[in-house]
Amino acid sequence: MAEQTQAFQINNQGHLEIGGVDSLELAHQFGTPLVAYDVSAIRNQIRHFQSVFEQNHVDYAVSYASKAFASIAMFQLVNQEGGHIDVVSGGELYTAIKAGFPMDHVSFHGNNKSFAELTMAVEQQVGVIILDNFHEIELLQEVLQQQHQHINVMLRVTPGVSAHTHEYDQTGQVDSKFGFDIQSGQAFEALEKVLTIDSMNMLGIHAHIGSQIFEVNGFEMAANKLIDTLAEWNERIGYQAKVLNVGGGFGIRYTQEDDPIAPEEFVDAIVKTVKSETSEKGIATPAIWIEPGRSIVGPAGYNLYTVGSRKDVPGIRSYVTVDGGMGDNIRPALYQADYEAVLASNPTSPISETVRIAGKYCESGDILIKEQALPATKPGDVLAMLATGAYGYSMASNYNRNPRLAVVFCEDGEAKLVIRRETYDDLISHDLSIE
Structure with missing residues (x-):
């Protein structure tokens, strides 16, 4: 635990700080469970990504994968x-509209976009629509004809590269629900079809090989395959891509067992591979886009919980229960994801026991952390679960009719509520009576 605490900000009272704000004050002011983000950490990671491209002198876009955490x-x-941002639903796009986000910096993803979602995207003139299948090409063409509009598009392709990650997080292999397969010729067929449609401007191709990836070689292999593909298309029909979007999936540290490289090192390797391969193949280097989500918000997020009941099973283990659980972080139950937690009042306090951190939901599988070393805890203590900024709130639910938690942004010692806690009235706001 000592190694993990080196990354913490601890104030002169010995309390965990988030963005310069005392975590115990956050729990007192906003209640728990609570998601708190260190805003400076988010800003810094975006800037680290941008600096890699600028140092390599390539055109680029850092497009935040908003499914990790989307809010105004x-x-x-x-x-x-x-x-930039990428969105994967009408709801995420609507949120971007309400945030005043520039639509020309929006990419619209998804493997089953509806007619209504495509209509919204075209009406708003989003920067690019990432086409995922042949049905979508026809659907978008119909929308564009009805609105007498033009739009930028890209093709999502599957390069046949499987990432070393959880099965559910692998998206670049041939057998995937996403994108046009390169190997079978599907992708080239899609390219030819799109190029015949005057209302679509074909910017380039996109691929995403998975999530929470720790090894650079998968990205390098994917970049090689994508450049090979673009070179072949250039030779066959003279097509020159303006943009190559290599996706995201850069792994972060959740526990001491995780040993990822800095996310920007993945990007540096990708950029160097693309520049080298395009030079070798004799084609122009396209703009390189990335879509990091987890690596931007994951490490910046903390879930704060209040300790409640405890159960000691003699000779087996002890359970410490908190006031949240699978309703605000489903990943441990869904992906068997591992996390770590500390006592917010004293993260460096000596360890006295190892316990299982359980949630309050009516499921035996509602376990947030299977084995967590902690100081002695008592009801009312605040636990801070680390690196929870990605996919926690995004996948939150009202299971057991629990209200979803609040979210605060912390920066320079100030805390700002950015998503209010749901109330019981919110829970029943869509219910209709039969009487």
């Missing part, structure tokens, strides 16, 4: 840093 405030923060 988050989109405004990305815009302040000059970033």
Whole structure:
């Protein structure tokens, strides 16, 4: 635990600080469970990504994968840093609209976009629509004809590269629900079809090989395959891509067992591979886009919980229960994801026991951390679960009719509520009576 605490900000009272704000004060002011983000950490990671491209002298876009955590405030923060966003639903796009996010910096993803979602995207003139299948090409063409509009598009392709990650997080292999397969010729067929449609401007191709990846070689292999593909298309029909979007998936540290490289090192390797391969193949280097989500917000997020009941099973283990659980972080139950937690009042306090951190939901599988070394705890203590900024709130639910938690942004010693806690009235706001 000592190694993990080196990354913490601890104030002169010995309390965990988040963005310069005392975590115990956050729990007192906003209640628990609570998600708190260190805003400076988000800004810094975006800037680290941008600096890699600028040092390599290539055109680029850092497009935040908003499925990791989407809110009006988050989109405004990305815009302040000059970033793009990618959205995967009408709801995420609507949030971006309400945030005042520049639509020309929006990419619209998804493997089953509806007619209504495509209509919204075209009406708003989003920067690019990432086409995922042949049905979508026809659907978008119909929308464009009805609105007498043009739009930028890219093709999502599957390069046949499987990432070393959880099965559910692998998206670049041939057998995937996403994108046009390169190997079978599907991708080239899609390219030819799109190039015949005057209302679509074909910018380039996109691929995403997975999530929470720790090894650079998968990205290098994917970049090689994508450049080979673009070179072949250039030779066959003279097509020159303006943009190559290599996706995201850069792994972060959740526990002491995780040993990822800095996310920007993945990007540096990708950029160097693309520049080298395009030079070797004799084609122009396209603009390189990335879509990091987890690596931007994951390490910046903390879930604060209040300790409640305890159960000691003699000779087996002890359970310490908190006031949240799978309703605000489903990943441990869904992905068997591992996390770590510390006592917010004294993260460096000597360890006295190892316990299982359980949630309050009516499921035996509602376990947030299987084995956590902690000082002695008592009801009312605040636990801080680390690196929870990605996919926690995004996948939150009202299971057991629990209200979803609040979210605060912390920066320079100030805390700002950016998503209010749901109330019981919110829970029943869509219910209709039969009487």
